[in-house]
Amino acid sequence: MSPLVSHNSIRLGFDLPLDSGQTLPSPAISFETVGKLNERRDNAILVCHALTGDQYVASTHPLTGKPGWWTRMVGEGKPIDPARHFVICSNVIGGCMGSEGPASPHPDDGRLWGLRFPVITVADMVRAQGALLDHLGIKALRAVIGGSMGGMQAMQWAASFPDRVHSVVIIAAAARHSAQNIAFHEVGRQAIMADSKWKGGAYEPGAGPSKGLAVARMAAHITYLSEAGLTAKFGRRLQMKDAKSFGFDADFQVESYLRHQGMSFVDRFDANSYLYVTRALDYFDLAESHGGQLASAFQKTGARFCVISFDTDWLYPTSEAKRVVQALVAAGRHVSFVELSSPYGHDAFLLDTPGLNNVVDGFLRSAEQLP
Amino acid sequence: MSALTNRLYQLAGLVPVGASVLDVGCSDGRLLAHLRDDRQVDGRGIEIDPERVALAVARGLSVVQGDAEHDLAAFPGNSVDYAILSETLQAMARPALVLAELVRIGRRAIIAFPNFGHWRVRADLLLTGRMPVTRRLPQSWYDTPNIHLCTVRDFLALAEEMGLTIEQQHFLSYRKRIRFCPNLRADHALFVLRK
Numbered sequence: 001m002s003p004l005v006s007h008n009s010i011r012l013g014f015d016l017p018l019d020s021g022q023t024l025p026s027p028a029i030s031f032e033t034v035g036k037l038n039e040r041r042d043n044a045i046l047v048c049h050a051l052t053g054d055q056y057v058a059s060t061h062p063l064t065g066k067p068g069w070w071t072r073m074v075g076e077g078k079p080i081d082p083a084r085h086f087v088i089c090s091n092v093i094g095g096c097m098g099s100e101g102p103a104s105p106h107p108d109d110g111r112l113w114g115l116r117f118p119v120i121t122v123a124d125m126v127r128a129q130g131a132l133l134d135h136l137g138i139k140a141l142r143a144v145i146g147g148s149m150g151g152m153q154a155m156q157w158a159a160s161f162p163d164r165v166h167s168v169v170i171i172a173a174a175a176r177h178s179a180q181n182i183a184f185h186e187v188g189r190q191a192i193m194a195d196s197k198w199k200g201g202a203y204e205p206g207a208g209p210s211k212g213l214a215v216a217r218m219a220a221h222i223t224y225l226s227e228a229g230l231t232a233k234f235g236r237r238l239q240m241k242d243a244k245s246f247g248f249d250a251d252f253q254v255e256s257y258l259r260h261q262g263m264s265f266v267d268r269f270d271a272n273s274y275l276y277v278t279r280a281l282d283y284f285d286l287a288e289s290h291g292g293q294l295a296s297a298f299q300k301t302g303a304r305f306c307v308i309s310f311d312t313d314w315l316y317p318t319s320e321a322k323r324v325v326q327a328l329v330a331a332g333r334h335v336s337f338v339e340l341s342s343p344y345g346h347d348a349f350l351l352d353t354p355g356l357n358n359v360v361d362g363f364l365r366s367a368e369q370l371p
Numbered sequence: 372m373s374a375l376t377n378r379l380y381q382l383a384g385l386v387p388v389g390a391s392v393l394d395v396g397c398s399d400g401r402l403l404a405h406l407r408d409d410r411q412v413d414g415r416g417i418e419i420d421p422e423r424v425a426l427a428v429a430r431g432l433s434v435v436q437g438d439a440e441h442d443l444a445a446f447p448g449n450s451v452d453y454a455i456l457s458e459t460l461q462a463m464a465r466p467a468l469v470l471a472e473l474v475r476i477g478r479r480a481i482i483a484f485p486n487f488g489h490w491r492v493r494a495d496l497l498l499t500g501r502m503p504v505t506r507r508l509p510q511s512w513y514d515t516p517n518i519h520l521c522t523v524r525d526f527l528a529l530a531e532e533m534g535l536t537i538e539q540q541h542f543l544s545y546r547k548r549i550r551f552c553p554n555l556r557a558d559h560a561l562f563v564l565r566k
Contacts, residue, residue, distance in 0.1 A: 306428065325435055326445035336428040337435040339421050355422075358429040366431020 004082045005059045006033045009098050012131050016093070019283075022118040025107050029132050030098025031090035034058050034074065035082030037138070044138045045080055045364075046129060047073075047089040048146030048153035051220075051277055052269055054097035057089040058082075063268045072352065073145075079361035084368075085142065090132055092125040092153075094276040099128070102201070102272035114272060115201035122149070122284045126156045130164070143364055145169035147349030148316065149277075152284050155297070155324065159286060162301035167367040169360060171308045172349045174320035175294055175327070176285035181315065184223050185278040188216030192271045201272050213271040214262030221261045226312035226345030230254060287327075294327035304334040306363040308356065310348040311341050336363055375405055377546050378559055382457055382483050385539065385563055386412060390452040393417070393476055395439050395469070396459035400427030407432070415451070417442060440465055443472040450476055457483045461517040467529060474535060474566045482562045486542075488522030488554040506545075507558045523554040530564060539563040 009030040015023040032055040037044060047057050047070065054061075058068040058075055074080040074087055091099035094117070102117040133141070144157045144165050151173025158168050174181075192198055195212030203209065222230075234254040238244065250256040290296035298305075305328050309321035318339045328335040340355050342348035349356070375383065379402050386392060388410045394403050397416030400423075406412035416434035418424050427434040435442070439456075440463060454477025456469065461484055463469045473480035485507045486492075495503035502512040508520070521529070523542070530537055542549040542557030549557040 304433065322437075322442075325437075326442070329435065329445040330447060332447060332450055334415065334433040335435055336424075336433050337437070338424040338428055339436055340425065341421065355425045359425050362429030362431050369431070 004035050007031075007055070007059075008033070010132070010135055012128075012135070014131075016124070016128055016131065018118055018124045018127075019121040020119055024093065024100060024118060024120075024124075027093055027100035027128060028098065028104060029090055029093070029100070029128055031055050031088060031132060032057060032059060033089075034087040035085050037086040037136070041138055042140065042142060043084060044086045044088060044133075044136075044141050046133075046141050046144045046157070047080065047087060048129075048144065048150035048157075049089060049092065050146070050148035050150050051281065052217075052265070052274075053150070054095060055089045055091045056097075058087065061268070064264075069350065072350070073357065073360065079357050079364055080145070088132070088136070090129055092277065092280075093128045094120045094125070094273060094280060096270035096273035101270070102276055103205070103270040112202075112205070114203075117272070117276060119279055119283075120276060121280050122152050122156050123160060123289070125280065126153055126160050129153070129157075130161055133164070139164065141165045142368065143167040143169060145171070145360070146173070147171035148173055148346065149281055151316075152281070152286075155286060156284075158301045158303050158305070159290065159297040162303070165301065165303050167304050167306070167364065168301075169306045169308070169363065170321075170324060171356075172310055172313050172316050172321075172346055173324075174316040175287060175297075175324050176320075177282050178320070182282045184219060185282055187219050189275050189278060191215035191219070192275060195271075198271065201275075203271070208266075208271045210266040210271075213266045213269065213274060214259075216262075216271075216274060217265040217269075218258045218262040221258060223315045224345060224347045226314070226343060228312060229343050229345050232343065233257075294323065295330040298328050298331040298333055301333070304363075304367050305336070306359065307335065307337040308349075308359060309337075309339045310344070310346070310353065311339055312343060313346040313348065315346040375401060378483065378543065379405070379457065381541065381543060382455070382481060382561060383410070385481055385541075385561065386410060386453055386455075388412075391415075391450075392453045392455060393446065393451045394455045394457070395443065395473065396456065396462075397427060397432075397434055399423045400430050400432040400434055402455070402457065403427070403432050403434070404430050439463065439469050439472070443469070443476065446472075446476045448475050449478055451478070453477050453479050453481055455481045455483075457481075458485070460484045461487075461520045463519060466519050466521075467533065470529070470535075471533065474533075474564060479538065479563055479565045482526075482564065484521070484526070484560055485517075486523050486554065486557050486560050487520040488524060489544075489558040490555050491558070493555075505558070523557065523560050526560065526562070530562070535564045535566060537562055537564050 151170040192212040195209030198209035287294040403414040454473040541561040542553035
């Protein structure tokens, strides 16, 4: 591991207030940092992770052994470069990689929170990140950036902490969850809760509803890809090249692929966490908390924005990105917006997408030249 | 960085140092980049072609991908000093609507367009009986994006009809300034207008 990478976990010294009206007693926050905070403490970039992401943005994941999830964007010579940036990526509250979540021990009895964990929102996640910055002694971020749920946290940042962020990069995200988005999440949650091992959320560690969670992941994974991408990758090709089984094994390659996606997911993700984080996304509607006017959410910040969508993303399509852009324009903000072309659907933000790094790099560099 | 054409250079000269600008149809942002670097202009742009937008954003410009005929509506009134439309008016499906949006968003609008009243255009049509193809308008009628070409007099009539005030007008023939009989002698016109 690079000497510039550091992993830490802190416990907030106070109870975190939540949108639900409840509080989270001294929650733990686990985070990765890459690079060094400069003397002026003004080179910090907060990277926000997606639904099933975590803080391992630029270093090997301890459970999967895979490289960091955004090494295409974060690293030496990349748009987010530890040579000039201090990169922070924290596991969201409600997550399961060390930040306080349903799989953490409850402070009262030491048993897992389970469904006793309060329902959290994207704004709660951002509130926890703000507290983390206080802990690190960082007044303002040079940039906050994220894709998918990370993009939603980024726009929430501009609304929650208008004076603490100079640039905001929103990739493959929307300012609200649509009925279709909620519907897919509900399928996933029902799959988890229908698994007899779920036990009302009170399962023991290692004995959770892995089949239900795998099905949830399979359903969600389809929404991350495009039809053209799936067709190009699998078509109707059979797993065993010769013949159909006339049974219900994974005859088609696409079935086998999805099963693998589902099964490998359960090794690194907690089922209850999946319920909580998908719920947070479904509750997300940035306009709702600003009198129904999305532009009002961006009225107080002086930050510059860069919004990027992908032409084959049907989970958070360009039309939703344009809603965000129109609101930013109406609020008088400086905004850049481009729809990039990619065959990969929603997942394009994680993959090699021509133009993505150039756009982000140009945006971040120009913002850094401003006084 | 691409050098500015003489036409864009002339246009840039109309923008005061430190002004705020919205460049409608800004292409890869060459004018905005020039205005930012040479005149400390606070610029924004809108451009329909995603590849050009990506180039502009990579240059550090605030450019949104969008269609002038639909996406200008989101911009607040009087939000910039100058709204610029360069070489694009004649390609719009509804040029009058776009012009109205420009003078709404900008305290002033700068419009630059090829003059269809230029003598070469007139001569071409008169002598050949076919749609003119000239140095400034090099495409045939069937593949040109220019669907609403107009002459200087046409534009002046539209501006009067819309009740717009013309603050400045400049005319060019290739690189030369034209003062007399611009509708016949200029192949390019530049106007600064306001509501």
